[in-house]
Amino acid sequence: MPDIIDRYGRTFKTLRVSLLSACNLGCVYCTLGENTDMFRKAQAPVERFLMHIARLHQELNLETIRLTGGEPLLYHDLPQLVEGVRAMGIPEIKITTNGFLLERLAKPLQEAGLQSVNVSLDAAEEASFYRMSKRRGLQKVLTGIEAAIAAGLEVKVNTVIMRDLNDDQILPLARYAFSKNIQIRFLEVMAMGHLHKQADQYLYTQEEVLNCMASAYTFEPEARKTSATANYWRTAEGYSFGMIANESEPFCHDCNRLRLDAQGNIYGCLSSNNPINIKDADSSEELQRRLNQALLQKQALKFTGSELSMLEIGG
Ligand code: SAM
Secondary structure (H helix, E strand, C coil): CCCCCCCCCCCCCEEEEECCCCCCCCCCCCCCCCCCHHHCCCCCCHHHHHHHHHHHHHHHCCCEEEEECCCHHHCCCHHHHHHHHHHCCCCEEEEEECCCCHHHHHHHHHHHCCCEEEEECCCCCHHHHHHHHCCCCHHHHHHHHHHHHHCCCEEEEEEEEECCCCHHHHHHHHHHHHHCCCEEEEEECCCEHHHCCCCHHHECCHHHHHHHHHCCCCEEECCCCCCCCCEEEEECCCCEEEEECCCCCCCHHHCCEEEECCCCEEECCCCCCCCEECCCCCCHHHHHHHHHHHHCCCCCCCCCCECCCHHHHCC
């Protein structure tokens, strides 16, 4: 198998699959409350996703699959899809979700082979939850997290911090996560979609988050793992928290992620508006050629922003 590797030594080992572009929340950084229900109807069949994933796995020997969207828990045949991925022997199967439907789905997904869930949660208080997601239902998400823990899934919380919108939620969310013994990662906002030209006004930096955490906790940095998106710290009490700091500490230099959307397009980088269709790549050589094309989309140093929202390309 010829290597698919770029001049910085980067390859693809993690595949993020965007299952659909519909979402049941309307988060400010993504859709600004817009209704995305029209995307719910025409969902791509499980067999099509499995076919694309199997072909990519054959070329890349993938280590991790992360299912995302839109909201992946709205995808109609999710347990079947997870089962199919498990049958391919890909070692790690993970999902990124807003957790709204997790109470019902946590157990069936764990039984199908899911191991880990990242729950996007931007507030620990209802008013702030509404400000960020334009929907009510914080309690539903918290119940979903409980269900995921009870089902034996690894659970992490991801929180985008936006200046003057939810920067008062850092400590309440950290307290919540630590009380459940789950890891929390704070994200710097990225210049995507409608924020493409105006993310700066909302940017709350890694340094500011750390200053806020330092007002309540003592902590030490932990070593960064290769290809990790996050930096981590450990508190004196033994709790771990992270920062995904695209602006302050970009992590493009060893990025190993490839993205697949529901139309059968791959992307080598979140910043790329140029889908590469693999539907008609009818030989292994042709698929490899397109994978190398996707590799060229990666940024050398830093993600520079995109007009695509993560709703479309998958978060
Ligand atoms: N619906 C699922 C969820 O809420 O986790 C999966 C998709 S959603 C696009 C995934 C995550 O991407 C969001 O929760 C948020 O953490 C992140 N995200 C989306 N747009 C972002 C932006 N402009 N800046 C930073 N993070 C963003």
